[in-house]
Amino acid sequence: MKGSDFVIRKGTWVKIEQQVLDNTQRAPQLPDDTKKVPFIMWTKGFLVEDAEMKGDATVETLTGRQVSGTLMEVEPSYEHDYGSYIPELIRIGKDLRKELWGGDING
Amino acid sequence: MAKDFSYEAVMSRRPEIMKASVGIDYSLFEQDGIGFDYERMMKETGYTLAEMQEIQGQTGVGNTPLFEMHNLTALARKYAPKGKGARIFIKDEAGNPSGSFKARRAANAVYHAKKLGYKGVIAATSGNYGAAVASQAAMHGLKCIIVQECYDSHYVGQPEIIEKARKCEAYGAEVVQTSVGPELFYIFLKLLEETGYFNASLYTPFGIAGVETLGYEIAMQFREREGKDPDVVVCTNAGGGNLTGTARGLIKAGAVETQVVAASVDLTGLHMASDTDFNRKSFTTGHTGFGMPFATNPDRSDVPRSAARSLRYMDRYVLVNQGEVFYMTEALAQLQGLERGPAGNTALAAAFALAQEMDENQIILVQETEYTGAGKHIQAQLTFARENGIDIFFGNPEDEVKGKNIILPEHPSMMKARDVDMNKLRASYIKNIAAKAEDKVLLEEDIIFLVQETKSTEEFVLAEVKSLGYQVR
Numbered sequence: 001m002k003g004s005d006f007v008i009r010k011g012t013w014v015k016i017e018q019q020v021l022d023n024t025q026r027a028p029q030l031p032d033d034t035k036k037v038p039f040i041m042w043t044k045g046f047l048v049e050d051a052e053m054k055g056d057a058t059v060e061t062l063t064g065r066q067v068s069g070t071l072m073e074v075e076p077s078y079e080h081d082y083g084s085y086i087p088e089l090i091r092i093g094k095d096l097r098k099e100l101w102g103g104d105i106n107g
Numbered sequence: 108m109a110k111d112f113s114y115e116a117v118m119s120r121r122p123e124i125m126k127a128s129v130g131i132d133y134s135l136f137e138q139d140g141i142g143f144d145y146e147r148m149m150k151e152t153g154y155t156l157a158e159m160q161e162i163q164g165q166t167g168v169g170n171t172p173l174f175e176m177h178n179l180t181a182l183a184r185k186y187a188p189k190g191k192g193a194r195i196f197i198k199d200e201a202g203n204p205s206g207s208f209k210a211r212r213a214a215n216a217v218y219h220a221k222k223l224g225y226k227g228v229i230a231a232t233s234g235n236y237g238a239a240v241a242s243q244a245a246m247h248g249l250k251c252i253i254v255q256e257c258y259d260s261h262y263v264g265q266p267e268i269i270e271k272a273r274k275c276e277a278y279g280a281e282v283v284q285t286s287v288g289p290e291l292f293y294i295f296l297k298l299l300e301e302t303g304y305f306n307a308s309l310y311t312p313f314g315i316a317g318v319e320t321l322g323y324e325i326a327m328q329f330r331e332r333e334g335k336d337p338d339v340v341v342c343t344n345a346g347g348g349n350l351t352g353t354a355r356g357l358i359k360a361g362a363v364e365t366q367v368v369a370a371s372v373d374l375t376g377l378h379m380a381s382d383t384d385f386n387r388k389s390f391t392t393g394h395t396g397f398g399m400p401f402a403t404n405p406d407r408s409d410v411p412r413s414a415a416r417s418l419r420y421m422d423r424y425v426l427v428n429q430g431e432v433f434y435m436t437e438a439l440a441q442l443q444g445l446e447r448g449p450a451g452n453t454a455l456a457a458a459f460a461l462a463q464e465m466d467e468n469q470i471i472l473v474q475e476t477e478y479t480g481a482g483k484h485i486q487a488q489l490t491f492a493r494e495n496g497i498d499i500f501f502g503n504p505e506d507e508v509k510g511k512n513i514i515l516p517e518h519p520s521m522m523k524a525r526d527v528d529m530n531k532l533r534a535s536y537i538k539n540i541a542a543k544a545e546d547k548v549l550l551e552e553d554i555i556f557l558v559q560e561t562k563s564t565e566e567f568v569l570a571e572v573k574s575l576g577y578q579v580r
Contacts, residue, residue: 043283083490
């Protein structure tokens with residue numbers, strides 16, 4: 001597979017997933033819905049060897065630990081945002097200004 | 108031979124891992140029976156107020172400004188009886204280096220780790236504390252790992268927690284994330300053992316003592332500005348450390364008349380360890396899922412004896428609903444020009460209602476704010492709620508069904524702070540703690556301990572333990 005597009009090169013910053021406990025090993029006090037699913041851990045680091053997406057991979061983390069799991073994301077980034085338009089928020093602003101200052105200011 | 112890092116093996120080594128990673132021998136403070144010497148623990152393992160101010164000052168923590176909420180006060184007075192409507196203030200803790208009061212806890216913990224010669228620090232937290240530890244570790248040149256519960260089993264992450272992960276990484280920390288479940292504690296212990304780093308627990312004496320500067324500053328700032336202490340201080344309550352540290356600081360300043368009120372978002376009915384409920388909560392902290400269990404059983408934390416013992420200091424505990432906190436977050440932006448929160452505005456929502464019970468010349472303080480940002484924002488949280496099938500509409504917040512809807516108050520006069528029965532809380536604490544007694548026998552010093560722990564009376568404790576079938580020797 002060397003040279004293939006599917007190979008992620010050693011040294012690439014990636015996120016791996018590791019199943020820590022399967023659903024038979026989970027803590028006894030858990031609610032039923034959680035007991036049905038495995039306990040999973042996600043770690044980021046630099047690939048120690050070339051690896052394939054969804055394949056086994058070992059990373060070196062920022063503190064120098066080596067962790068193994070399944071390669072799930074290459075060069076992970078953040079995409080969380082300020083959400084969508086929430087009409088209720090504009091109404092709150094208008095209501096409050098009217099309540100405090102009457103109808104004339106931004107009413 | 109390689110060490111056994113299986114779940115059972117690591118969990119069974121918990122006491123020794125804890126001892127090595129916190130540097131405190133908690134057994135020194137244990138008493139005969141069920142109690143321990145809390146004040147001695149705080150004195151012998153913590154720092155003095157002057158030392159803490161020095162430590163925090165070196166990293167730019169503390170001395171945050173007080174703001175008077177003139178417009179929110181005017182609004183509250185519209186709905187209060189004549190002569191009622193206390194002046195509402197906030198202490199803008201978002202001004203701390205990592206954007207929340209947690210910097211105070213982290214400053215002491217990380218300083219202590221460095222002093223003891225640890226190479227790094229680890230904290231298990233999905234909250235602002237992670238960023239606080241990461242920020243302090245950056246300043247002290249220590250390595251840092253933050254372990255956070257972030258995603259459900261479908262890899263859907265809570266936006267607020269994702270933002271906190273980003274912030275930790277911005278300060279150079281390693282972030283280890285898990286799906287929902289208390290087994291996170293196993294990962295945490297394993298990491299402590301593997302790295303030999305310091306356990307920067309939220310609940311150590313130095314962490315809690317770090318918040319004492321907040322209480323002390325409050326008294327000093329009000330005396331300088333208003334010539335008196337605030338009448339009421341409202342603390343958003345989860346694990347109890349915020350309230351405990353603030354109250355201890357107020358007492359150290361001699362502000363013994365100030366009433367300390369806890370406020371939590373009511374999430375009753377949502378299970379904290381449920382994979383499906385995880386993303387049906389629009390608050391990841393400051394809610395009853397932490398507030399109630401930690402108040403009534405503080406030693407459930409990640410250290411043998413928690414230094415956060417909120418019932419010792421709590422005069423009153425009130426609950427607000429999610430819709431009310433979101434409403435207040437918008438009010439803070441629209442009427443006071445301050446974008447903060449949302450979770451940190453729990454106490455503000457409560458204060459808006461509580462102010463209406465108090466006289467006009469009285470002062471009520473909300474003792475913290477937190478930064479806001481992508482994910483960690485009212486609009487992001489409400490969008491996420493809608494995506495998860497939660498109905499959002501205007502109505503009576505009283506009718507809110509947790510995990511099903513978020514009801515924004517139809518009118519600001521509908522904001523309420525609902526009292527928790529303090530004696531029920533105390534009774535629940537006594538039931539939990541007395542259960543540790545052998546053969547259903549309690550010693551006289553156990554009774555004294557229970558009285559101190561619940562800020563109640565000997566009469567109350569004796570009546571409770573007798574009704575539970577305990578003998579007192």
